[in-house]
């Protein structure tokens with residue numbers, strides 16, 4: 001298969017085949033960020049393909065005229081772009097990622113596992129009711145920042161809420177870098193309200209608790225089209241078959257939706273930078289305390305406590321930061337570290353409870 005991929009490299013070329021190839025790859029989420037890692041020769045010899053599912057017996061990849069299962073080999077996850085080695089697919093190269101969600105494996109080794117690559121925007125979904133919780137939203141925003149993905153907070157069930165303004169305001173106050181908006185996920189609203197993020201060549205994902213409206217939103221964006229259920233038979237280690245759902249969907253407007261079960265089980269782990277990005281006001285003060293190992297609790301000369309006293313940082317925000325840092329440390333630790341860190345987590349939580357009672 002010989003294709004002209006030169007249009008992916010600046011300056012853009014024209015021509016019919018070229019345009020067709022471009023639009024197909026773009027609808028899979030191909031962007032200049034990936035093109036810049038390749039050359040025209042690479043693209044001709046090894047066409048780009050995107051991983052839509054990861055199975056025990058291989059990776060299901062899509063490209064321009066490609067829809068195939070390649071054997072295990074590349075260290076890739078859902079959303080990754082590969083340069084497909086057509087003769088030895090298992091030796092295909094994984095392109096550098098724009099973004100990556102990861103988690104710690106359960107069990108003793110607690111290895112880092114890749115969950116989803118190359119997501120551009122993650123919608124953090126919560127509803128305007130008892131699900132709404134600032135601490136939980138901050139945790140999701142920290143995960144998004146850590147993964148290098150743009151978070152947008154979506155407040156669903158706006159139609160069931162008498163006054164959405166306080167919710168929008170509380171969500172908008174989480175970070176200057178995060179936009180928050182209310183939406184009725186049932187009906188036509190989502191397509192119009194999310195159009196700035198759900199565009200040709202973009203990849204989006206959803207995070208949020210059960211029942212907040214994630215599937216409803218995806219269905220609305222699919223424009224009534226049922227979510228593809230292109231199930232694949234997957235051989236597990238014991239030779240049994242299990243069926244898995246496609247995890248990367250392509251919307252009619254050329255936007256890709258990444259919907260992997262791993263996203264639902266995401267924990268805050270290895271996210272120190274993400275937390276510092278959400279709490280940048282607090283992070284800026286760390287290192288200015290009198291004691292290098294200040295726990296920002298009772299020590300004299302604590303820059304953070306002083307800022308709270310001056311009214312520059314809200315005490316409840318500091319309490320949520322303390323708890324999030326402790327949680328992150330606990331989740332990122334090894335099993336043996338966890339035993340001693342468990343104590344630290346309990347201590348941090350007790351300190352917050354004490355503070356809240358004041």
Ligand SMILES: Nc1nc2c(ncn2[C@@H]2O[C@H](COP(=O)(O)OP(=O)(O)OP(=O)(O)O)[C@@H](O)[C@H]2O)c(=O)[nH]1
Nearest residue numbers: 156157158183184185186210211212213214215216
């Ligand atoms: N009135 C109203 N109902 C909504 C809205 N969004 C979701 N719902 C309803 O809330 C229920 C749960 O929505 P889902 O889309 O299944 O929620 P989910 O986040 O996908 O839940 P999980 O699949 O468990 O993670 C459904 O009955 C939806 O019809 C909304 O904006 N307004």
Ligand SMILES: [Zn+2]
Nearest residue numbers: 289294296302
């Ligand atoms: Zn301090």
